[in-house]
Amino acid sequence: MSTKQKRFIPADGLAGLKQNFTKDALSGFLVFLLAMPLSLGIAKASGFPMIFGLVTAIVGGVVVSFIMGSRLSIKGPAAGLIVIASGSVIAMGDGEIGWHLALGVVVVASLLQILFGVFKLGKLADFFPSAAIHGMLAAIGIIIMTKQLHLVLGINPSELKGKEPLELLGMLPSSIMHENAHLAEIGLACLLIMILMSFVKHEKIKKIPAPLIVLAVAIPLGFALHIKTDGEIAGFALVKIGSISEAFKNGLINVDFSGITTHTGIFIQYVILYSLIGSLESLLTAKAVDGMDPFKRKTDYDKDLIGVGIGNTICGILGGLPMISEVARSSANIGYGARTRWANFFHGLFLLIAVLVGVQFIEMIPNVALAAMLIFVGFRLAHPKQILHTLYIGREQLIVFLVTILITISTDLLMGVGSGILLELIINLVNGASLKNTFKTNITLVEEGENYTLNVKDDLVFSNLLGFKKKFQAIPQGKYITINVSEANIVDHSSIVTMNGLVEEYKDGGGKVLVLGFENHRQLSKDPTSTRILKLS
Incomplete structure (x- = not known):
């Protein structure tokens, strides 16, 4: 496939109607x-x-x-x-x-x-x-x-x-x-x-x-x-x-x-x-x-x-x-x-x-x-494979998954989703997250020419993820980004999934991203997106 074909983007509007x-x-x-x-x-x-x-x-x-x-x-x-x-x-x-x-x-x-x-x-x-x-x-x-x-x-x-x-x-x-x-x-x-x-x-x-x-x-x-x-x-x-x-x-x-x-x-x-x-x-x-x-x-x-x-x-x-x-x-x-x-x-x-x-x-x-x-x-929504896949990600994720199902079926959707969120918060606290950082991130952004470094400290969990996402998306396209999580106490599954998505999207735009510091953490399962917890020194 030629470079021109790779870069082809269908037109929008009336031009797109005629073209496609x-x-x-x-x-x-x-x-x-x-x-x-x-x-x-x-x-x-x-x-x-x-x-x-x-x-x-x-x-x-x-x-x-x-x-x-x-x-x-x-x-x-x-x-x-x-x-x-x-x-x-x-x-x-x-x-x-x-x-x-x-x-x-x-x-x-x-x-x-x-x-x-x-x-x-x-x-x-x-x-x-x-x-x-x-x-x-x-x-x-x-x-x-x-x-x-x-x-x-x-x-x-x-x-x-x-x-x-x-x-x-x-x-x-x-x-x-x-x-x-x-x-x-x-x-x-x-x-x-x-x-x-x-x-x-x-x-x-x-x-x-x-x-x-x-x-x-x-x-x-x-x-x-x-x-x-x-x-x-x-x-x-x-x-x-x-x-x-x-x-x-x-x-x-x-x-x-x-x-x-x-x-x-x-x-x-x-x-x-x-x-x-x-x-x-x-x-x-x-x-x-x-x-x-x-x-x-x-x-x-x-x-x-x-x-x-x-x-x-x-x-x-x-x-x-x-x-x-x-x-x-x-x-x-x-x-x-x-x-x-x-x-x-x-x-x-x-x-x-x-x-x-x-x-x-x-x-x-x-x-x-x-x-x-x-x-x-x-x-298809409730396929048994979902249970096995969730278990592979981590037992704590399976608990949240099953509790959300049981409470939704026995009460209603609002209670079910709310219970899943609350349980995930509790699990993150048990795994080392700090209560004061539940909704607040501790992230510094260092800029050196074309190089940008995001230093993640304390906790990166689903409830404070928006702060990380905002800082990441503020970095111009086409730069070299290093995400350093070596000092993060916990990086949960939802955060890793979102981080992976942001990284892939940035790479598609011509940038480069390197993630460092996960070697300092232990995984809760073998799945690459499983929650990571900082090892005790």
Whole structure:
């Protein structure tokens, strides 16, 4: 590959549309095939009218593409917010009333999200320890599966209303005994397809969206088994979204803000959850997408938060779910060869066309097919490999990971994440961190011509990491940096992961970085990112 090819960066804006039309349009179409059933399933699982899952994805593509800070991320509803969305609807009264009131929460949280970006708080994603974040995502995956496992067997959704995750797990043997044979056959076949497609290695076959194959099998099976005319299941067997005109029969505004006064405590709780967890998930995805971008472009995280916040404000007013930068669709977008933000736009445009002219086809989809897709998404979030990987990083990280999962499942997301953060703080204190340095770094920056030295003393842990990051990012590009940690009492896992990312990014920009002093520390595990503690002299 020539030097010129290596340096090629796709144009943005209208020039990018003209330059990359074929690649972005094709990728947008393939992502649309992936996004349509997932958006429907996420909306259904969240307690929102199903068509509004598509509305969110349409806004995320057609509107947010022009204001987002990333180039290749796909904006839309995400499985990671199902627990918060469904919880807010139920807490606000359930059904249509709960949905309208939950939209008020979405709008207020979205305005906060915009403020996060305006005040450049995208960097706060680094405050959350890695084990707590992964524990939160795993807990979300488990909660998703606890309900969808019943639905994939053809159990009537009305039998599951108001049940907590642990109750749903206890009900599973009964659901297996009382499955609906025809629906379970379709659902389990769809789940098997999702699993088998995850093992496919052939490059061309891998490019076929697994949900597309699921629909190609589920719809004919539904006709063959006559589920539409089966009196016992006809009411819930197939997707029912209605037309776009029905969705907005009372006008374009569906939001109701009266929950601010009638459910004040609940309203505040879910505003916090939507704004913090939604922003965090979106930022983490944007960072992951940057790592996959073949052109090494970097997301403007604050601008991206503003874009997502504006999109969420529009969705909340219209009736849609909150959106984030969604990781599965974004990684698929890159795999399909997308080059610019226009791929996200095209994915939204194709969804809009489907809503306008393809409702009859959409309503042929069995609900068990959507449940199968969500089970697979939930399993990926809570994959057993996460436990082994976390254990390899360090036993203390596994404790934080598992405690976050258990408390999230037994209480809620806010308590779960909060407990993970608190436990990580306690573990760092036990491992030698100083209480006075919990949120304060002791770092000096020495400049000598082209050489910069960052001397890290005392503690470098997730809770004071922002000070280190600020000093590092203030160094001009193309210099020679030495990071000296020889006098640091403790450098925790989250700090090492972030430091590695900063180093790689700086090297990509033409600079050089040398890290010194870790030979003075002992590792808590063999993993290169494990916590380091200063050896006693």
